[in-house]
Amino acid sequence: MKRPANALSLAVLTLLFEKPMHPYEMSTTLRHRSKEESIRLNYGSLYAVVESLRKKELITAREAVREGNRPERTVYELTAAGATAMHDWLSEMLRDPSPQFTDFEAALSLMGAIPPDEALALLRLRLKALRMASNQYDGLRAHMPEGFPALFLVEGDYAEALRLAEITFVEKLVSDLIHDRLGGMDVWRRIHELRDAGFTGEEANATLLEEYGDVLTWDT
Amino acid sequence: MKRPANALSLAVLTLLFEKPMHPYEMSTTLRHRSKEESIRLNYGSLYAVVESLRKKELITAREAVREGNRPERTVYELTAAGATAMHDWLSEMLRDPSPQFTDFEAALSLMGAIPPDEALALLRLRLKALRMASNQYDGLRAHMPEGFPALFLVEGDYAEALRLAEITFVEKLVSDLIHDRLGGMDVWRRIHELRDAGFTGEEANATLLEEYGDVLTWDT
DNA sequence: CATCGTTTACTCTAGTTAGAGTATTTGACT
DNA sequence: AGTCAAATACTCTAACTAGAGTAAACGATG
Structure with a gap:
């Protein structure tokens, strides 16, 4: 079964x-x-x-x-x-922990499909929303009736713990993006420049191979 | 659309x-x-x-x-x-952060359906598995080829950040369970004692209302 | 006492998802 | 030269999921 x-x-x-x-x-x-x-x-x-x-x-x-x-x-x-x-x-x-496939993890893994500056702006908006949600939960928890069993708050506290971790993660990511500190950002930015200039994906890729050929190969 | x-x-x-x-x-x-x-x-x-x-x-x-x-x-x-x-x-x-409905959050919210000591044992096993997964990711990250773009590791790092937060959360929960520090544990333990003694859910609930009646009412 | 929103209690259907099943081709190895 | 696993490229079906739709009854309001 x-x-x-x-x-x-x-x-x-x-x-x-x-x-x-x-x-x-x-x-x-x-x-x-x-x-x-x-x-x-x-x-x-x-x-x-x-x-x-x-x-x-x-x-x-x-x-x-x-x-x-x-x-x-x-x-x-x-x-x-x-x-x-x-x-x-x-x-x-x-x-048993099991792989969870969240929307945001998927979005992060596909983030390369929009230009870095746009991604940065979107992540900042996400941070704002996450902080609001977190504050709201704090408020809710604070106004719980006297002696309300913490047992019934466990799942909410878990969700909040993950939210806080996400906030920390996105803060770090935003900061890395601002300071061009994320490996691969140069190529990421360049490919969108080329696409915006009217090149197809394949043409842009070929150009990138010329420009960054050495950097784009890793032995896996 | x-x-x-x-x-x-x-x-x-x-x-x-x-x-x-x-x-x-x-x-x-x-x-x-x-x-x-x-x-x-x-x-x-x-x-x-x-x-x-x-x-x-x-x-x-x-x-x-x-x-x-x-x-x-x-x-x-x-x-x-x-x-x-x-x-x-x-x-x-x-x-936009959107509600994610993970298995573990659901499991936590239904945890009351098994006795606290069993839950404790299971959470300890979860911790073990989470720590193993985390170590494995560390190893994988450490053996990345020279100059591999961090951009491609973003989603993995995010998953790892959430995993670490989950570890911290479960550690705390395990410790609370060990030290009977979680509000509502007495009732939780008692209901399973009654069920094990052969009472139906409704009978057990009635008994609990007598024993803990005052504690079981909160003005929402 | 008429009426209008809410609650009670489902049912229906279109769309989505998972996983196994199919059939050929290539390459590696005896 | 034969064979066997792996890769290529889907197809099929059963089950699951979401959301809207239905219809009666209750309760509050003017």
């Missing part, structure tokens, strides 16, 4: 570990506990994920009850296999 | 910004440049993404050539609209 790619699937199992529920209640519970911020939630995925767990017999439909004249609700509960699966998957996710 | 959810889509545009290519060459180029580590790559997605870009007329099929007796290859090139889209999407991804 392969573990679910979607963390929402695991969230459903943990909710049903607490008590039987119908999907709509799962969604409101997750929202009420602010899990939306750490787990992507939408109806389409929720109902699909529930159906897929049912097929794997990790959960079972208990009954379909109609309360008052409301639409019918199907209440699900965890099976024994489901409880085991929940335990194993959650353990695995806590234990 | 909504921007692509998949960073691979943007990678394709940047590759075609350099020169026209067929999909298979895109995949080998990305792999050769180690972009695989920052951008999820597989054939199914690559061909689908290329087709979707073609439909949006951000790229066009140039020709289908057969070289020797090899299978036919369709070479694509960037359109003017594609170049604009590439620029705009990449700018946006560098500029």
Whole structure:
């Protein structure tokens, strides 16, 4: 049984570990506990994920009850296999770091496709936004009611720790870009000069090979 | 035109910004440049993404050539609209931080579903794995050929910065767990004692409300 | 007491993604 | 000269995901 790619699937199992529920209640519970911020939630995925767990017999439909004249609700509960699966998957996710493919890492790896000065300006704007988000989280944390369990803030604190690391990283990168301190910037700047002057990618590359040929070869 | 959810889509545009290519060459180029580590790559997605870009007329099929007796290859090139889209999407991804939904953040937010001592043991194993990955990256960086442009290491350095922040965070969390310093740990431990003793989730919750009733209410 | 927004509770569909499967060709090595 | 792994170049399908759409009931307001 392969573990679910979607963390929402695991969230459903943990909710049903607490008590039987119908999907709509799962969604409101997750929202009420602010899990939306750490787990992507939408109806389409929720109902699909529930159906897929049912097929794997990790959960079972208990009954379909109609309360008052409301639409019918199907209440699900965890099976024994489901409880085991929940335990194993959650353990695995806590234990094993797995490659994460974030948007920003992708963007950094493709950054060469825009000129260095533009990249610099954009990174400065990112810094601003990151600092704002960080301040906002600080404020939120500071206004937590007395004795609110830190356990429930763990995922937020983690996100904040990563945000702070990102801020430090981008500050350093911005500073390197300003002072032309990043290896390869000369070629990076030159290629965009050539492209702006109307050369095709291939022509620009050929020119660069002439101009920087020696610098552009490394034995890997 | 909504921007692509998949960073691979943007990678394709940047590759075609350099020169026209067929999909298979895109995949080998990305792999050769180690972009695989920052951008999820597989054939199914690559061909689908290329087709979707073609439909949006951000790229066009140039020709289908057969070289020797090899299978036919369709070479694509960037359109003017594609170049604009590439620029705009990449700018946006560098500029705007967006919520990222990592597995570990999700796992942390659901951590309560396993007992604190188990969580502690798992986090210690995670730390070990993170430190190994970090050392491995250090080694890799140290053995880079002379004069290898730092520009091409930016995404790896970013990933490493986040990894180091995660290590620091998990170290702190592990220490808090060891010393019972995390708010809410008593309730967390108690609920698993009750569950292990055979109570259902609802029964356990009721008992907890009696035992810790005052502590469990915060005015939000 | 009419009405208008919010909440409850899903359903549908188009699009995306992953991964395995296919079929040929080249090059290295016996 | 034969064979076997690796590289070339996709194709197919099942599953997953996102977001909009549906429809009734409740509650507040004038």
